[in-house]
Amino acid sequence: MSLLVMKFGGTSVADLDRIRNAAEKVRREVMRGHEVIVIVSAMSGKTNELVGWVEATSHLYDAREYDAVVASGENVTAGLMALTLQQMDVPARSWQGWQVPIQTTSAHSSARFIDIPRANLDAKFAEGFRVAVVAGFQGVSAEGRITTLGRGGSDTTAVAFAAAFGAQRCDIYTDVDGVYTTDPRICAKARRLDTIAFEEMLELASLGAKVLQTRSVELAMRYKVRLRVLSSFEDTDDRSGTLVCDEEDIMESRAVSGVAYSRDEAKLTLVSVEDRPGIAAAIFGPLAGAGVNVDMIVQNISEKDYEGHTVAVTDMTFSCPVNQVARARKALEDAQASGVIAYDDLVVDTEVAKVSVVGIGMRSHAGVAAQMFSALAAENINIKVITTSEIKISVLIDRKYMELAVQALHDAFELDKAT
Amino acid sequence: MSLLVMKFGGTSVADLDRIRNAAEKVRREVMRGHEVIVIVSAMSGKTNELVGWVEATSHLYDAREYDAVVASGENVTAGLMALTLQQMDVPARSWQGWQVPIQTTSAHSSARFIDIPRANLDAKFAEGFRVAVVAGFQGVSAEGRITTLGRGGSDTTAVAFAAAFGAQRCDIYTDVDGVYTTDPRICAKARRLDTIAFEEMLELASLGAKVLQTRSVELAMRYKVRLRVLSSFEDTDDRSGTLVCDEEDIMESRAVSGVAYSRDEAKLTLVSVEDRPGIAAAIFGPLAGAGVNVDMIVQNISEKDYEGHTVAVTDMTFSCPVNQVARARKALEDAQASGVIAYDDLVVDTEVAKVSVVGIGMRSHAGVAAQMFSALAAENINIKVITTSEIKISVLIDRKYMELAVQALHDAFELDKAT
Numbered sequence: 001m002s003l004l005v006m007k008f009g010g011t012s013v014a015d016l017d018r019i020r021n022a023a024e025k026v027r028r029e030v031m032r033g034h035e036v037i038v039i040v041s042a043m044s045g046k047t048n049e050l051v052g053w054v055e056a057t058s059h060l061y062d063a064r065e066y067d068a069v070v071a072s073g074e075n076v077t078a079g080l081m082a083l084t085l086q087q088m089d090v091p092a093r094s095w096q097g098w099q100v101p102i103q104t105t106s107a108h109s110s111a112r113f114i115d116i117p118r119a120n121l122d123a124k125f126a127e128g129f130r131v132a133v134v135a136g137f138q139g140v141s142a143e144g145r146i147t148t149l150g151r152g153g154s155d156t157t158a159v160a161f162a163a164a165f166g167a168q169r170c171d172i173y174t175d176v177d178g179v180y181t182t183d184p185r186i187c188a189k190a191r192r193l194d195t196i197a198f199e200e201m202l203e204l205a206s207l208g209a210k211v212l213q214t215r216s217v218e219l220a221m222r223y224k225v226r227l228r229v230l231s232s233f234e235d236t237d238d239r240s241g242t243l244v245c246d247e248e249d250i251m252e253s254r255a256v257s258g259v260a261y262s263r264d265e266a267k268l269t270l271v272s273v274e275d276r277p278g279i280a281a282a283i284f285g286p287l288a289g290a291g292v293n294v295d296m297i298v299q300n301i302s303e304k305d306y307e308g309h310t311v312a313v314t315d316m317t318f319s320c321p322v323n324q325v326a327r328a329r330k331a332l333e334d335a336q337a338s339g340v341i342a343y344d345d346l347v348v349d350t351e352v353a354k355v356s357v358v359g360i361g362m363r364s365h366a367g368v369a370a371q372m373f374s375a376l377a378a379e380n381i382n383i384k385v386i387t388t389s390e391i392k393i394s395v396l397i398d399r400k401y402m403e404l405a406v407q408a409l410h411d412a413f414e415l416d417k418a419t
Numbered sequence: 420m421s422l423l424v425m426k427f428g429g430t431s432v433a434d435l436d437r438i439r440n441a442a443e444k445v446r447r448e449v450m451r452g453h454e455v456i457v458i459v460s461a462m463s464g465k466t467n468e469l470v471g472w473v474e475a476t477s478h479l480y481d482a483r484e485y486d487a488v489v490a491s492g493e494n495v496t497a498g499l500m501a502l503t504l505q506q507m508d509v510p511a512r513s514w515q516g517w518q519v520p521i522q523t524t525s526a527h528s529s530a531r532f533i534d535i536p537r538a539n540l541d542a543k544f545a546e547g548f549r550v551a552v553v554a555g556f557q558g559v560s561a562e563g564r565i566t567t568l569g570r571g572g573s574d575t576t577a578v579a580f581a582a583a584f585g586a587q588r589c590d591i592y593t594d595v596d597g598v599y600t601t602d603p604r605i606c607a608k609a610r611r612l613d614t615i616a617f618e619e620m621l622e623l624a625s626l627g628a629k630v631l632q633t634r635s636v637e638l639a640m641r642y643k644v645r646l647r648v649l650s651s652f653e654d655t656d657d658r659s660g661t662l663v664c665d666e667e668d669i670m671e672s673r674a675v676s677g678v679a680y681s682r683d684e685a686k687l688t689l690v691s692v693e694d695r696p697g698i699a700a701a702i703f704g705p706l707a708g709a710g711v712n713v714d715m716i717v718q719n720i721s722e723k724d725y726e727g728h729t730v731a732v733t734d735m736t737f738s739c740p741v742n743q744v745a746r747a748r749k750a751l752e753d754a755q756a757s758g759v760i761a762y763d764d765l766v767v768d769t770e771v772a773k774v775s776v777v778g779i780g781m782r783s784h785a786g787v788a789a790q791m792f793s794a795l796a797a798e799n800i801n802i803k804v805i806t807t808s809e810i811k812i813s814v815l816i817d818r819k820y821m822e823l824a825v826q827a828l829h830d831a832f833e834l835d836k837a838t
Contacts, residue, residue: 016475050495056435057502065505068513069498072491076469079488083476086484094487098517099563144518 004034005170007136007158010044012173012232013077016084022173022232023084030090030130037121037165038092039136039158040081042073063108067138067148071097074135074154082133092131093124097138097146102157104139104147111139111147113156116164134161155216163223170220170227171241172212177231178242179204179211181415182259187407189416193257194239197247200257203358203392212244220244247360255365256413259406262354264322265295267384267396270332272344275301275312282341283316283332290331295319296354296387296394317385319396322350352384353402356394357409369393375412381405423453424589426555426577429463431592431651432496435503441592441651442503449509449549456540456584457511458555458577459500461492482527486557486567490516493554493573501552511550512543516557516565521576523558523566530558530566532575535583553580574635582642589639589646590660591631596650597661598623598630600834601678606826608835612676613658616666619676622777622811636663666779674784675832678825681773683741684714686803686815689751691763694720694731701760702735702751709750714738715773715806715813736804738815741769771803772821775813776828788812794831800824 006029008022029036041047050070054061078094085092100120104111121132136154139147149156155172162170177192179201184190196204198221205214211229220227226249230241243249273279280299287294296319304313320328325348335341362368369386372393376383381404385396397405410416425448427441441457448455460466469489473480497513504511519539523530540551555573558566568575574591581589596611598620603609615623617640624633630648639646645668649660662668692698699718706713715738723732739747744767754760781787788805791812795802800823804815816824829835 016472019476053435053495053499054502057499058506061502062505062512065498065502065513068515069495069502072494075491075494076472076488079484080472080476083473083480083484083488086481087477093481094484096487096565146515 002034002168003037003165004029005037005039005158005162005165005167006173007039007154007171008041008081008173008232009154009175010041010047011175013040013081014044016080018232019077019080019084023081023088023090025173025232025236026085026131027088027090034168035125036131037161037167038081038131038133039154039161040074040077040133041136041154043077046073046076064145067108068146071135071138071146071148074137078133078135082131085131085133090131091129092133093129094133094135095121096135098140098144100134102134102139104141104149106141106143106145106147108141108145108147110150111141112149113139113160116160118164121165152213152215155213156219159216159219159223159225159227162225162227163219167225170225172216172227172229173232174211174229175232176211176229177234177240178229179244179258181257182406182410183261186261186403187259187410189407189410191416191418193242195243195245195250196257197250197360198244199247199391200358200360201244203356203389204258204260217244221246250360253361253364254359254413254419255361255368256357256359256409256415257361258358259409259413259415260356260358261402261406263399263402265319265352265354265396265399266322266325267317267319267349267352268325268328268332269315269317269347270341270343270345271315271347272304272313273316274342275314279314279341280316282335284318286331286335286340287320287328290327292320292324292328292331296385296396298385298387319352319354319385325350349384351399352396353399354394354396355402355405355409356392357413358392360391362391362393371412372409375408376405379404379408381408421453421587422456422584423448424456424458424577424581424584424586425592426458426573426590427460427500427592427651428573428594429460429466430594432459432500433463435499437651438496438499438503442500442507442509444592444651444655445504445550446507446509453587454544455550456580456586457500457550457552458573458580459493459496459552460555460573462496465492465495483564486527487565490554490557490565490567493556497552497554501550504550504552509550510548511552512548513552513554514540515554517559517563519553521553521558523560523568525560525562525564525566527560527564527566529569530560531568532558532579535579537583540584571632571635574632575638578635578638578642578644578646581644581646582638586644589644591635591646591648592651593630593648594651595630595648596653596659597648598663598677600676601825601829602680605680605822606678606829608826608829610835610837612661614662614664614669615676616669616779617663618666618810619777619779620663622775622808623677623679631663639663640665669779672780672783673778673832673838674780674787675776675778675834676780677777678828678832678834679775679777680821680825682818682821684738684771684773684815684818685741685744686736686738686768686771687744687747687751688734688736688766689760689762689764690734690766691723691732692735693761694733698733698760699735701754703737705750705754705759706739706747709746711739711743711747711750715804715815717804717806738771738773738804744769768803770818771815772818773813773815774821774824774828775811776832777811779810781810781812790831791828794827795824798823798827800827
């Protein structure tokens with residue numbers, strides 16, 4: 001008998017009607033002959049309520065108690081889901097993290113899996129249970145305390161179970177019906193992808209497509225878990241949604257699979273920094289220390305006449321989220337005041353956005369960058385910063401052109417057309 | 420170092436302010452040098468919300484899943500209480516039932532304690548923790564499933580911990596400031612008792628004084644746990660509230676300690692039942708089978724002329740809650756139809772109430788019954804049924820006289836005066 005993992009997020013189990021709807025999807029898979037491990041999130045809103053209470057007790061709370069409180073939301077859903085399945089004559093029971101037991105590190109609120117032993121669930125499947133409903137997002141430490149994986153950890157729980165139990169597939173039911181070539185709110189021609197490679201999904205996830213938690217995709221890639229994203233609110237079958245899978249399982253090989261964007265970026269340029277070994281570390285060390293999430297970095301070296309001498313100087317440009325600019329500025333000014341770095345000026349542009357094209361096909365298709373730049377040029381969009389990786393090209397542009405750029409690139413790479 | 424158990428009910432931890440108020444009471448006991456085991460209920464309303472969800476899934480739900488869902492309410496409070504105590508610099512941690520572990524039977528939703536091993540909590544106290552916050556109302560079965568004790572089980576949890584850890588006292592914080600000689604809403608002269616014996620408390624609890632769960636009083640009596648009822652919402656000290664304790668610890672010995680009542684009673688009389696061995700079993704068997712909670716039973720034997728023969732007949736009278744009358748009637752009529760019993764008539768009076776006087780002093784004071792009957796006679800209140808136990812005398816009267824009877828008896832036994 002083949003085993004499926006099905007994960008339902010908070011909006012998919014927001015109330016008893018939705019839990020019934022989700023249970024019906026599970027029942028259908030059981031009727032098709034599957035054993036199913038169901039991973040559930042807390043009913044939407046519940047985790048926020050619990051977190052709010054904990055934070056109201058103190059700003060510096062004990063993360064062990066935070067975890068014990070917050071994990072209870074998933075326990076409630078797990079029980080209600082098991083009851084609903086039983087009501088449909090599906091033999092099911094709920095499992096809290098410590099009952100499996102889902103063994104994690106003791107890093108409370110951001111714990112990582114150590115092991116998911118199969119024995120307890122396997123024994124129940126052998127007894128005739130067809131469904132194990134597991135509370136997502138949680139585990140238990142070696143000390144016997146309840147741990148949580150951090151926000152979005154239920155996706156990761158689902159993938160970890162799929163890996164541990166050698167599941168045929170891990171279905172992530174959510175409030176969208178799959179992964180799109182770009183954001184349909186910006187580009188009406190956006191098209192749902194039938195398949196996407198893990199690497200592409202990772203780039204899209206970190207670029208702001210919030211369909212799947214990055215960690216869950218990484219885990220799926222490592223253990224080659226076939227991951228499917230599909231809608232809780234539609235009738236679904238074996239071909240629904242988007243399959244996130246290994247590159248080798250994808251027949252088509254187009255250059256670009258999607259266009260991602262990130263709206264609230266800022267560009268900071270340190271003008272005329274003295275160029276010497278270690279200067280990058282001297283700049284980005286203090287930024288990291290101040291908690292600034294630096295994204296793109298570019299450096300141009302030039303020469304400058306300084307009191308009759310010619311010295312090598314560099315303009316160092318980087319991007320970070322707009323709301324971290326104040327923190328970044330202070331870190332850099334402090335570093336200059338204490339003599340760690342020296343620069344002439346700090347130029348800040350808070351009106352930029354990042355647009356990226358992503359595709360594993362880039363590895364074999366030449367000229368993708370040129371095609372991207374001409375598409376933007378045709379719309380008179382000026383490119384401020386460029387960075388590239390093996391399967392991604394990103395540019396910083398004026399924010400006001402962001403939507404236009406996304407649409408132009410979507411057209412240029414013909415993403416509205418199926419392969 | 421002496422150990423206290425402090426239990427806070429749902430209204431005492433209804434929100435974060437009240438949790439802080441309760442935590443402050445715990446902190447004060449810690450400052451006095453106590454180690455404290457705190458037992459918490461769910462925030463008021465939470466258990467009902469969870470139960471509502473479970474019941475909405477099905478009328479015939481799996482009690483194991485019910486328990487897993489419903490127990491989460493106490494887990495939330497336990498974590499929040501531990502966090503609040505930490506915030507007050509009191510070293511504390513939360514304990515869920517399975518972490519202690521509180522070992523219970525597998526009778527889900529009405530589990531009973533098997534053992535509360537001390538090792539885990541003792542180890543933490545030895546490490547310097549001063550407070551263990553334990554989620555009330557729950558435990559874990561030998562199968563590793565979460566169990567609950569049934570409604571009000573947090574009182575029982577508190578007493579069980581007090582017994583297991585040899586606590587100096589078990590303080591039950593609630594929304595009233597103690598146990599009263601009668602219901603102050605009915606009798607303005609009602610007075611808070613400083614002490615009451617376990618046996619008296621049991622009679623009062625089962626007669627409708629809802630301050631303490633009957634089971635917790637039974638358990639306290641068995642293990643001689645000194646139990647104190649006091650208010651969460653007042654400043655309290657060592658002399659606050661009412662101490663429920665062993666008879667030997669009570670100096671005073673008045674005949675009557677309290678007047679209890681039960682409003683919605685019904686009186687049923689089977690007229691001219693044939694009197695033969697086994698007739699009581701033949702009547703009350705079917706009633707028990709129909710789930711009727713029979714309370715008082717009286718039987719008068721007489722003789723009757725039946726077709727020229729003299730046969731012994733009896734009038735059998737009993738009381739039960741008003742809302743069970745229909746069920747009782749059907750059970751008796753079915754029993755007659757099937758020939759199990761034979762009677763001439765079934766007379767039902769649904770307009771009666773029960774009033775009782777309770778006191779361990781009755782054992783040594785003669786004439787309490789006579790004094791009770793004269794007090795009622797002085798008010799022209801007719802007594803319909805009388806039953807007595809060693810420390811209690813109960814009468815059924817017309818419901819419309821109930822308040823009058825309570826007041827008259829309170830006066831007659833001078834319960835408004837301290838001993």
